[in-house]
Amino acid sequence: MHPTSVDRDGFLRNLRASKLLTSEQFRQVIESTRKVRDARKIVKTLVNEKLITKFQACMLLKGRNGGFFLGPYRILDKVGQGGMGRVYKAIHETMNRVVALKVLAPQIVSNERARLLFLHEVQAAAKLNHPNIVMAFDANEIDRRHYLAMEYVDGANLERYVKDRGPLPVGLACEIIFQTANGLQHALEKGMVHRDIKPANLLLQHDVDSRTLQIKVLDFGLARLQSRDKSVPEKTLPTRENIIMGTPDFLSPEQSRDLHEVDIRADLYSLGCTFYFLLTGLVPFAGGKILDKLARHNSEVARPIEEIRSDVPPKVANIVRKLMAKAPEDRHQTPYELMDALALYAAPMNAEWPFATMRAAALDRSDEQVLLPEPQGDTEPRAQGSTEVTDAESILEWAGTQSKQRRGLRRVVITAVVIGVGLLALAAAAGLAL
Numbered sequence: 001m002h003p004t005s006v007d008r009d010g011f012l013r014n015l016r017a018s019k020l021l022t023s024e025q026f027r028q029v030i031e032s033t034r035k036v037r038d039a040r041k042i043v044k045t046l047v048n049e050k051l052i053t054k055f056q057a058c059m060l061l062k063g064r065n066g067g068f069f070l071g072p073y074r075i076l077d078k079v080g081q082g083g084m085g086r087v088y089k090a091i092h093e094t095m096n097r098v099v100a101l102k103v104l105a106p107q108i109v110s111n112e113r114a115r116l117l118f119l120h121e122v123q124a125a126a127k128l129n130h131p132n133i134v135m136a137f138d139a140n141e142i143d144r145r146h147y148l149a150m151e152y153v154d155g156a157n158l159e160r161y162v163k164d165r166g167p168l169p170v171g172l173a174c175e176i177i178f179q180t181a182n183g184l185q186h187a188l189e190k191g192m193v194h195r196d197i198k199p200a201n202l203l204l205q206h207d208v209d210s211r212t213l214q215i216k217v218l219d220f221g222l223a224r225l226q227s228r229d230k231s232v233p234e235k236t237l238p239t240r241e242n243i244i245m246g247t248p249d250f251l252s253p254e255q256s257r258d259l260h261e262v263d264i265r266a267d268l269y270s271l272g273c274t275f276y277f278l279l280t281g282l283v284p285f286a287g288g289k290i291l292d293k294l295a296r297h298n299s300e301v302a303r304p305i306e307e308i309r310s311d312v313p314p315k316v317a318n319i320v321r322k323l324m325a326k327a328p329e330d331r332h333q334t335p336y337e338l339m340d341a342l343a344l345y346a347a348p349m350n351a352e353w354p355f356a357t358m359r360a361a362a363l364d365r366s367d368e369q370v371l372l373p374e375p376q377g378d379t380e381p382r383a384q385g386s387t388e389v390t391d392a393e394s395i396l397e398w399a400g401t402q403s404k405q406r407r408g409l410r411r412v413v414i415t416a417v418v419i420g421v422g423l424l425a426l427a428a429a430a431g432l433a434l
Contacts, residue, residue: 006063011039017065020052020074053077067396071142073101073149075396084108084219089152092138099137099149103396109146122148125220127190132183134203134216145396153216155206158199158278165354166281170312171347172213173278176202178346179215180271181335187220188264188335194220195262197270198250199277211349248293249283250274253326256294265328268338272323272331279316280308284324298326316345 006014016026029051033042043057052060055077056068068075070090077089079100085108090101109118122139125148129135138149158176162168168176180202187194194201196219203216252269255262276284284302285293302324305317319341325331332338 006039006061008033008037008039008042010063011042011060014060014063014065015052018056018060018068020056020068025051070101070103070145070147070396071140073099073147075101090149092149097137098152100134100152102148102150104146104148106144109141115141115146118146124190124192128187128192128220130183130186132179132215132217133186133220134218136220150218151216153203153205153218155204155216157218158202158204158274160200161204162199162278162281167309168278169350169353170279170316171345171350172353173275174316174342174345175213175348176204176215176278177271177275178339178342180217180274181268181338181342183215183217184264184267184271185335185339187217192220193262193264194267194270195255196247196250197267197274198247199274200247202274213348213353248290248297249285250277251294251297252328253298254328256297263328264334265331268323268331268335269325269328271338272320275320275323276302276305279305279312279320282308313345 012030015021015029021029029042029046033045036042039061043052043061046052047054047057053076056075059068072092072094073090074093075088075090076098079087079089081087085102085104088101088103089098091098104118109115119139122136125136126139134153135151136148137151140147156164167173180197184194184197194217197217201218203218205214205216207213250270250273252262252266255266255269273284276282285296285300288296305312305320306314319338323331323338332341
């Protein structure tokens with residue numbers, strides 16, 4: 001259970017300030033809860049009547065009363081966060097369409113040129129219209145906050161799914177890679193490279209009635225947003241020299257050497273590492289620091305899948321090995337070529353596959369557990385710690401690293417003062433005793 005940080009009156013003040021309810025709805029809440037002193041009981045009633053969501057209730061109980069709206073979008077839940085920004089489940093109030101709303105970190109669009117390039121990138125992402133790619137609906141800037149509204153997929157990302165369920169059946173893993181390659185082929189035809197293919201960026205949507213699945217590739221355009229093509233400097237956002245973008249466990253050798261010289265074959269290498277993870281539950285080069293992982297991607301061959309799992313057909317294992325070849329010319333050259341190799345092994349329907357949604361477990365919880373826990377940690381491992389949620393009133397407020405450092409220094413100073421005062425008190429007490 002989450003601790004309540006405000007009493008009944010404080011919660012109602014926050015609720016009114018939040019503008020989540022109409023004036024008439026708020027008046028009815030006041031009338032119906034006059035004798036209820038426990039804020040949590042009021043919260044439970046509001047959530048059960050679907051007047052507010054569990055996430056909104058949690059924020060209100062913590063004292064937050066702003067940031068629940070961004071332009072036409074009402075924020076319903078927090079999905080994740082990372083160096084690129086924070087992702088919320090939201091609803092467009094006029095169109096009544098649920099979206100995934102990605103609010104970009106301020107440092108991503110820190111000047112006018114960056115903002116113009118952001119516009120260019122989201123326009124490029126909007127050209128991607130494919131069933132295996134998360135669609136971009138809308139992008140804008142409101143109150144100095146840049147956001148991208150995307151198709152909301154109510155399904156697990158494959159990193160969490162495999163960690164929860166273990167290695168996947170071979171047919172299911174092949175189908176997932178086949179569909180991902182289908183999306184990458186469409187992007188290739190539009191002149192786009194993802195640069196951050198990994199299990200966490202692949203969403204699994206399962207249609208229970210038809211027993212079919214659909215894979216959605218997440219964050220097209222946003223991974224590219226932080227890159228730069230040196231020959232066409234106005235095409236993408238600039239990055240610091242020698243920076244490495246991507247996730248070390250799934251990064252191609254050439255991408256670790258030069259971010260700007262990669263092509264679709266780098267995405268195919270990352271897809272091979274993802275395939276390896278789906279079949280084994282392991283990353284190709286586990287353990288070690290980031291530089292160790294990058295060096296091993298360049299020089300070592302991953303442990304053969306057959307040694308880990310005997311039921312993987314040799315031809316499937318060979319497909320994984322070819323995808324993970326060190327030299328780009330030794331891999332499949334296009335996603336279509338990979339699809340052709342996988343066609344015999346992919347299986348789109350099977351009633352016995354272990355489908356699950358990210359929050360299926362939450363449905364089995366007691367009604368007494370009103371509030372779901374917020375997502376913990378960074379859901380984008382490539383940029384840990386670059387942004388964080390503050391204790392400010394608005395749930396959309398940001399704090400940079402410098403602010404975090406200043407708060408840390410202030411805590412150190414306060415601690416030192418308290419210790420100093422304590423030592424003086426002890427010394428004084430000792431003097432009196434003498």
